[in-house]
Structure formats: C-alpha cells, structure tokens
Amino acid sequence: MALIGPSVMCADWGNLQENMEMLERGGVDFYHFDIMDGSFVPNFTMGPDLLKALRPYSGKAFDIHLMVQEPERYIGMFAEAGADWITVHAESKVHLQRALQYIRKLGLKAGVALNPSTPLSALDYVLDDLDHVCLMTVNPGFAGQAFIPSMYRKIEDLRKVIDASGAPIDIQVDGNIGYNTIPKVIECGASMLVCGTSSLFNSADLEANALQLIEYVNK
Numbered sequence: 001m002a003l004i005g006p007s008v009m010c011a012d013w014g015n016l017q018e019n020m021e022m023l024e025r026g027g028v029d030f031y032h033f034d035i036m037d038g039s040f041v042p043n044f045t046m047g048p049d050l051l052k053a054l055r056p057y058s059g060k061a062f063d064i065h066l067m068v069q070e071p072e073r074y075i076g077m078f079a080e081a082g083a084d085w086i087t088v089h090a091e092s093k094v095h096l097q098r099a100l101q102y103i104r105k106l107g108l109k110a111g112v113a114l115n116p117s118t119p120l121s122a123l124d125y126v127l128d129d130l131d132h133v134c135l136m137t138v139n140p141g142f143a144g145q146a147f148i149p150s151m152y153r154k155i156e157d158l159r160k161v162i163d164a165s166g167a168p169i170d171i172q173v174d175g176n177i178g179y180n181t182i183p184k185v186i187e188c189g190a191s192m193l194v195c196g197t198s199s200l201f202n203s204a205d206l207e208a209n210a211l212q213l214i215e216y217v218n219k
C-alpha cells in the first residue's frame, strides 16, 4: 500500500482551489509543497501564505519540502500556516538533529531529504528523530526532469538501513514518480509517492488522473 501525494508546484496556480477540489475527489493521500529559496536550489516557488490559503480546502496532510538554506528559520512559520509534515535537506545549512527535534516538538512529523548523490550515512545518527526520509530521484529545483536510475538501488539500500534499525520510518520518493517508475520504487521499498507532471498532472482532469493512478498503484 503506497500513499500518493500531488506535488503542488505542478498544479495550475491560477486555479489552485479547483485543482485541490479535483484531487480531493480523486482520493489523494497528502499534498507535497515544494518550498524553494533560489539559494539552496536555483528556483523560487511558494511561501507559508499559500499554505494558509489552501488549508481550508483539505483535511489531508500538508507535506512541506524545504529546499532552503537555514530551514530552522522557517519551520515555525510553516507549522503555524498548517503544515503536518516538514522535511529539511541534510545538505542545507542546518543543525539537522536540532531541526528535527524542533519539528517534532511542534507536534509535526519530521523528515530528512537527501539529494541524489548524498550518501545514506547522513542519516546514521538521526534515525530515531525521523518519521520519513525523502529520497530525491531527480536533482531538486524543477518539475519535469528524468528519473535518475541509480536511485532504485539507493531506495533498496535505505530500506535495508531502516529495517536493520527497527525504526518506523517511511521512504518517500520525489521526482518523476509516474507510471514508468512507480512499480520499481515500490518494489525497492518506497511507500510515499510524490507525483507531479508525469502522472497526477499529465492532463487537466485531475480527479480522473488521481483515480487512475491510485487504481494502478494499488492493483
């Protein structure tokens, strides 16, 4: 059983409320918000005010992916705006364990994201502070990129690390997660799928896209 979460940056920003209503009817499990500061990644996207605006339209988890330097500066803002899960990058300017502790202290689920080339050893001393790990399966910053094949092995390796630790940690995958990659990422151990241009947003009828993808994933 895998959870499916639309990557909100791939939505039609001129019709976000309608997009969310379609995705709700389609039965998605969470919403993934990519927050970019133009420094950690070469792109800008959204802030806490957008989260606040969309919060009333869903009771599902709002999953915040902070692709920013010094993420600790923003954790409180996003928690106040309605976040349920917050993920920080191990590669950003961050005191990682302190950031994870802070996220959990606020009552939210804590995650670490790893860029494709970052080794799993970055997680060695924070496994007890984590609810999920977001493995970037493309280089962060933009939607519509190609899946990096070596990430299948990384998912498998992470699954082994988690199983050996006994910690209840989920594996989230993020980047070109669609019909061509989903069967294998699930087989390798992923259970939280961030879906964007190659699946949930590949046509205007988001409800139908979601229904079709959920049926495909859970067949």
Ligand code: DX5
Pocket (backbone or CB within 6 Å): 007, 009, 010, 032, 034, 065, 138, 139, 140, 141, 142, 143, 144, 145, 174, 175, 176, 177, 194, 195, 196, 197, 198
């Ligand atoms: C990339 C983001 C992803 C991306 C997903 O930096 O973290 O969430 O928007 O979009 P696709 O599925 O098109 O790669």
Ligand code: ZN
Pocket (backbone or CB within 6 Å): 007, 032, 033, 034, 065, 174, 194
């Ligand atoms: Zn993301």
